[in-house]
Each structure stands twice: as structure tokens, then as C-alpha cells.
Amino acid sequence: MPANTDELAGAFVTPPIALPQLVPSRTCLQCDVCCRFPDPDSALRPYFTENEITLALAGGIEATAFPNQLGSQVILVPDPHGEGYLCPAFDAATSKCRIYEQRPLDCQLYPLALMWNELHDQVLLGWDTKCPFMREEIPAAIQRHADRVMALLDQPGVRDHFVAHPRLIGRFQEDVVVLALLSRLTEAVAGQWGTAPLHRFTLDDIPRMTTTLDQSGWRHAQSLAAYSPVYHYMWNGLLAYWWMELEGALCLFVQSPDGWFMPLPPIGAGPIDAPLCEAMRLLRRWNGDSPVSRVENVPSRLVPEFERLGYRLTPKEPDYLYRARDLASLAGDRYRSHRALCNRFEREQSFEMSSYQVGDRQDCRALLADWSRQKRAEGLESFGAMLLADAAPAHEVIWSQAAALRLTGKVVKIHGRLCAYTFRYWLTSRTFCVLLEVADRTVPGLAQYLFRETCRMAVAEGAEYINTMDDAGLPGLRASKQAYHPVMLIPNVAAFPACTS
Ligand code: SF4
Structure with a gap:
């Protein structure tokens, strides 16, 4: 490095x-x-x-x-x-x-590296063979260097530094040659973060989370868009996501600037009492009595459980759910203005729509910067401006990892210039979610056209519902989502443990 x-x-x-x-x-x-x-x-x-x-x-x-x-x-x-x-x-x-x-x-x-072993129960010191120097260096010299470093790592002040910042200990990597087991550091980390392994949430964990979500029974055609790994993974560039198995359930944790919280309840097929109790015990250890300890995106079916367990429930912004055919056809008076804008775009512009390719990344980046400027010039409120700034790293993750995340991306080019892009994912075989949509705001009808075409493609692939997620509490976004006439606002609830209320 x-x-x-x-x-x-x-x-x-x-x-x-x-x-x-x-x-x-x-x-x-x-x-x-x-x-x-x-x-x-x-x-x-x-x-x-x-x-x-x-x-x-x-x-x-x-x-x-x-x-x-x-x-x-x-x-x-x-x-x-x-x-x-x-x-x-x-x-x-x-x-x-x-x-x-x-x-x-x-x-x-x-090029030394601290990492967990494959079982994630032992911290190791290794040397990274990706470093060309280390490939040529004689192992005895590397070992001598490692011994000097290990002596430093063993000093209490230095060890505390690693315990306080567990992200300094990476995942097991096959191309890192193991030099030593660090038992004292392992014990110190377990003393602070718990004996169950705390893993960084990476692309490799997506199949596990998908399977567990399927087993939970929360995921259905009219459920929150949050019951998909990609919804969370995209924020991994900005926040730190971790997961842990507790009492047979997969517990997802977010380390935010304010402290730690759970973006989802413990995920699994069984009762949540035991894993939730364990997860809250850890949040209390990590956050103290801070009110940041909470569980977000609680599904309606778990609300009685959380109430029984004494949690304080707070409504959050709901997801907007639409009938896919309504948005694909935009028929009738209530969609007259949307239809007119789509027609105007088709009439006035010479354009082409195609699938997103990773080579479009540079153009998407330029468009996002322009679009953000346009939004700010329109007098975006400060919370909206903050969300916009936070969004850029998440968009970078999507542009870079769209294929690995099984996202469908579309771009619109006008005279060869990329003017709009969108990404979506299937929540279930009946519902698709619009994850991102960015369109040059100076081109009338472009956003409406892109959205309608995306919905048409989804309908052709069997979609019954379209989930466009929540409005983040932004009045402008709320008005534009309402104007498309949702069939349902999917309730969203955050749960706070009674002792921190
Ligand atoms: S990765 Fe580390 S060494 Fe390299 S430029 Fe960044 S701070 Fe400097």
C-alpha cells in the first residue's frame, strides 16, 4: 500500500x-x-x-x-x-x-498484513505476495522484519489501537503467506467485539444474505426494498457494514459516524428473541447508552414481536409501491402530464437507449456531477444537498459492481452524449425496485421517458409491482412520487430498545 x-x-x-x-x-x-x-x-x-x-x-x-x-x-x-x-x-x-x-x-x-484466518477466529500476520519486492525477498529477512513488527504490535498501546479499529484486521486472503498467529491480539479483539466472528460485509456475502432473507419470509411482492443485499451493499463505500451469526440468525450491523445500529432485524427463519437480545447486548457494548442503538426496516409482521419485547417503535418514510402496468402505460387523465412529457421527449430528441456498460462509468460520473449542480441551483434544501453529496460514493459502487450485484442498468444518449442512467433490481419475481435514476434536468421529458421505458421493460419481464423506495423526507421527491399514484405506501418502522429511550 x-x-x-x-x-x-x-x-x-x-x-x-x-x-x-x-x-x-x-x-x-x-x-x-x-x-x-x-x-x-x-x-x-x-x-x-x-x-x-x-x-x-x-x-x-x-x-x-x-x-x-x-x-x-x-x-x-x-x-x-x-x-x-x-x-x-x-x-x-x-x-x-x-x-x-x-x-x-x-x-x-x-506489505505485511493483519488478517483473520479462514474460520475467522484467529488474527494472523502475513506477507502479501502481491508486493513484487516480497516475492523476491528471502523468507528469513521477511521473518526478521515481521518479528520486529510483531514486537511493536504486542505493546499494549499498539494492541489497543487495533482493538479500537477492527477494520485494520482484514479478511483472510489466500495470496498472503502466514507468518504468525497473534493470540494476544485475538483475545483482546474478542474481549471488545465479542467471541462470535464479526465479518466485513463484502460481495462474497451476498449469496448468504440472499438465502437467509428468502428463509426469513419477509421478502414478498409488497415488502420493503431494504430486503435485498444490494440496497445495503451500495453504501459500503461510505459506511462500514458488518455481519455476524448470532443464535442462528444473520445480524447485519452498520458502523456510522454516530455509532452502530442494525439496518435490518436479525435475519433467519426462527424466533428473533434470542438473536435480537444478543445483538442489542453488543450494540450497548459498542455504543454505550447512545440512542443510536436501533433496528431499522422492521417488517410489519415483526412489529408485534418488537412491541412484546418492549421496543419503542417509530414510523419512518414508507416505500412507494406502484402497479407496474399503470406506469408502463401511463393511461388516463391522471397521467396526462407524464404522458405529454414522454411524447415531447420522443418528438424533440434524437436519442438511443442501451444497456449500461462499465465503459459508461466516466460519462455517468460527469452526468452525476452536472445533475448535482442542477439540483443545487434549483435551491435544494440542506438535507437534500447532504444526501446528494453522500450519494456519489454509492453511485461509484454501482457503476463499478453492477454486474456482480446483478443490477440492470440502462443509459440514454442524445447525439452520443450520455444524458440519463438508471439501475434496478428484482426484489422478488413480481416486484422490481428502482435503485437509482439520474437524468439531465435541462432535457424536458427525459426523466419521465426513462422511467416509463424502464417500467415497460420490467412489465415485459413479468413485473406486477414497481417499488421506488422512500422519499427520504424530501418534499419535492414526495410530490413527484405521489404524482405517479402509488397503490400502496409500504410501512417502515425503526425499533429502539426501551433502555436507551
Ligand atoms: S494508500 Fe497509503 S501510502 Fe498510498 S497514497 Fe494512500 S495514504 Fe499514502
Whole structure:
């Protein structure tokens, strides 16, 4: 990960914690592995603690690079000269780290790596064979270096640092050669975070979550769009999602700037009492008495259970559900204005609609920036502007991972210029959800046309219902969703444990 700027082989670098370095900078400067990533949600992007964020900000890195100022993986930026993504501290022109002296511990460690074993019950120290230097170095020299690093990692202050920031311990990677088991660190992590393994939520976990959601029985044609992994996964660039098996249920946790919460109740086929009790015990341990401890997106069928268990229930913005044929045909007086706008777009524009390709990413990025400017110029309220800023990393994840997430994307080009895009997913075989829709607001009828065509395609594939998710409490969005005449507003509830109320 580190892009060296100085000859630091064998030297110690700057506080707060400084690790010895093995790889000489001349090797780093010739390599194109570190600090560059293929996808925006890469699990390997560096993690900065609160202190390290402060130092990075002082070194000129923008605050927007860190979604959680108390500690977070950095938000990557698109590589201006390639397809992938860069750490915002990386200077592509010189191949150097702009904050090398203040770079985080995560980067200092590399090409050593802290990771869990396959069973996720033991922390390991390994060396990453992706680093070309480590492929050539003799194992005895690597082991000597690792011993020096391990001695530092074993110091209580340093160990506490890793315990406080479990994201510094990565997932098991087959191409990392194991050098040592770190028993004391393992025990310390278990003491803080619980003995059940806490896993980062990655693309590999999507099949498991899908199967468990199917078994839960919550997912049906008229259920919340949140009962799909992609709904949560897209925020992984911004927030940190984790999961854990508790009492036979899959428990999803979100680490947000305010603290930890559950974006869904414990997912499983059995009763929720035991897993919910365990999950709340952990939230209390992680959050203290903060009211941030809560369960979001509680399905209606579980509401009596939560009431019985003494939770305080608060209604949230509902999802909008439409009959798919209504939106595909836009027939009748109530859709007259939508129909007129679609007709105007078809009449006035020379355009083509096609499937999204990953090569469209750059154009989508430019469109999102324009669209955000247009929205702000229209006088977007501050909460809406904040949501818009947060949306960019989520869109990056979608553009990059659409195929892996089984999302269907469509783009509209006018005279070859990409002017609109949309992504959707199937919640069940009868309901599809519109995840994103962005259309140049200066082109009359474009948004209405794209939405109608998306609905028509879904109907042709068997959709009965269309879920466009909630309105985030934004009056403008609410009015435009209401204007399409939903057949149902799907209730959404958040549950707060009584003791933190
Ligand atoms: S902080 Fe510096 S060393 Fe670490 S990934 Fe970013 S550019 Fe590379």
C-alpha cells in the first residue's frame, strides 16, 4: 500500500505509531500495485484512525475523503488516466504519497498484513505476495522484519489501537503467506467485539444474505426494498457494514459516524428473541447508552414481536409501491402530464437507449456531477444537498459492481452524449425496485421517458409491482412520487430498545 518518498528501509517513521519499513522506496516507485485499486469499494483501501485523519487533513487531504472522522476507510477517487481508483493521497504524476510522513498505520504495515484466518477466529500476520519486492525477498529477512513488527504490535498501546479499529484486521486472503498467529491480539479483539466472528460485509456475502432473507419470509411482492443485499451493499463505500451469526440468525450491523445500529432485524427463519437480545447486548457494548442503538426496516409482521419485547417503535418514510402496468402505460387523465412529457421527449430528441456498460462509468460520473449542480441551483434544501453529496460514493459502487450485484442498468444518449442512467433490481419475481435514476434536468421529458421505458421493460419481464423506495423526507421527491399514484405506501418502522429511550 505505501508509496514511499524517502529512503526508509529499516528506519522508523512518524508517530502516533511508527513501524519499521522493509521495502526500499526505489522499489516502491517502480511498482504500480500500491495505492491503486480496481473498484471503489475495495476492501484493501487504507483505513485511517481519528488521529491519522487529523494528520491527513493537515497534510492537505480533503475532509470528504473520510466519511467517518472517528475512523474510516478512505473514499477512493477515480483514476483520471485509467479505469480504476486511487487513494486521494496518491500523486499519480510522481507515484508518491502526498502524506508519506503521516500515512496511516494500515499503510505502514504493508506489505505485511493483519488478517483473520479462514474460520475467522484467529488474527494472523502475513506477507502479501502481491508486493513484487516480497516475492523476491528471502523468507528469513521477511521473518526478521515481521518479528520486529510483531514486537511493536504486542505493546499494549499498539494492541489497543487495533482493538479500537477492527477494520485494520482484514479478511483472510489466500495470496498472503502466514507468518504468525497473534493470540494476544485475538483475545483482546474478542474481549471488545465479542467471541462470535464479526465479518466485513463484502460481495462474497451476498449469496448468504440472499438465502437467509428468502428463509426469513419477509421478502414478498409488497415488502420493503431494504430486503435485498444490494440496497445495503451500495453504501459500503461510505459506511462500514458488518455481519455476524448470532443464535442462528444473520445480524447485519452498520458502523456510522454516530455509532452502530442494525439496518435490518436479525435475519433467519426462527424466533428473533434470542438473536435480537444478543445483538442489542453488543450494540450497548459498542455504543454505550447512545440512542443510536436501533433496528431499522422492521417488517410489519415483526412489529408485534418488537412491541412484546418492549421496543419503542417509530414510523419512518414508507416505500412507494406502484402497479407496474399503470406506469408502463401511463393511461388516463391522471397521467396526462407524464404522458405529454414522454411524447415531447420522443418528438424533440434524437436519442438511443442501451444497456449500461462499465465503459459508461466516466460519462455517468460527469452526468452525476452536472445533475448535482442542477439540483443545487434549483435551491435544494440542506438535507437534500447532504444526501446528494453522500450519494456519489454509492453511485461509484454501482457503476463499478453492477454486474456482480446483478443490477440492470440502462443509459440514454442524445447525439452520443450520455444524458440519463438508471439501475434496478428484482426484489422478488413480481416486484422490481428502482435503485437509482439520474437524468439531465435541462432535457424536458427525459426523466419521465426513462422511467416509463424502464417500467415497460420490467412489465415485459413479468413485473406486477414497481417499488421506488422512500422519499427520504424530501418534499419535492414526495410530490413527484405521489404524482405517479402509488397503490400502496409500504410501512417502515425503526425499533429502539426501551433502555436507551
Ligand atoms: S495514504 Fe499514502 S501510502 Fe497509503 S494508500 Fe494512500 S497514497 Fe498510498
